[in-house]
Amino acid sequence: MTHKRSAGLLLFRRTGGEDLVEVLLGHMGGPLWSTRDAGAWAIPKGEYGPRETPRDAARREFAEETGLPPPEGDHLPLGEVRLSSGKLVTVWAVEAELDPALMVPGTFTMEWPPHSGTVREFPELDRVAWFAPPAARALLTKGQIPFLERLLALLEG
Structure with a gap:
């Protein structure tokens, strides 16, 4: 069975x-x-x-999800994490500034309410925001916390 692969950018x-x-x-x-x-x-x-490539996908997905061009700069590899779903996620950190108010999210469609036959469109991300590490750790999905920890270790080292 082939597991899905995902890639992303963690801006700091x-x-x-x-x-x-x-x-x-x-x-x-x-x-x-x-x-x-x-x-x-x-x-x-x-x-x-x-x-x-994972890096090209990370840059494309950043643009799709935020509606903003992916930042230029060094892409610091934060490695891979296998989520409980089996999906393998690869992330790079990029030091950049971004104004959350400029975000224009990409969308997805799903049937909502369930079993209603009505298909509606929703934003992939409904907002973005900057967080200090303690708040980020509390808000992140559990499977992505290792990327935050790796970034902090990289910046400390």
């Missing part, structure tokens, strides 16, 4: 002191996440197929 910015940093996370869109906060934020990422 320094906020004053050398070790003070914030990361950009997106709140997952759609009715299933609308009332949740903890565990409902994610690194902008998405699936890709065999004809695309």
Whole structure:
């Protein structure tokens, strides 16, 4: 069985002191996440197929999910994590500034309410925001926390 693969970009910015940093996370869109906060934020990422490199997919997905061009700059590899679903996620960190107010989210469609026959469109991410590491750790989906920890270790080292 072939597991799905996903790739993304974790943006970070320094906020004053050398070790003070914030990361950009997106709140997952759609009715299933609308009332949740903890565990409902994610690194902008998405699936890709065999004809695309993970890094190209990460840049494409960032653009699709935020409506903004992926930032230029060094792509610091944060490695891979296999989620409980079996999906393999690869993430790069990029130091960049981004104004969350400029985001124009990509959309997806799903039947809502369930079994209603009505298909509606929802944003992939309904908002993005900058968070200091303690808040990011509390908000991120559990399977993506290792990427935050790896980024912090990289910046400290």
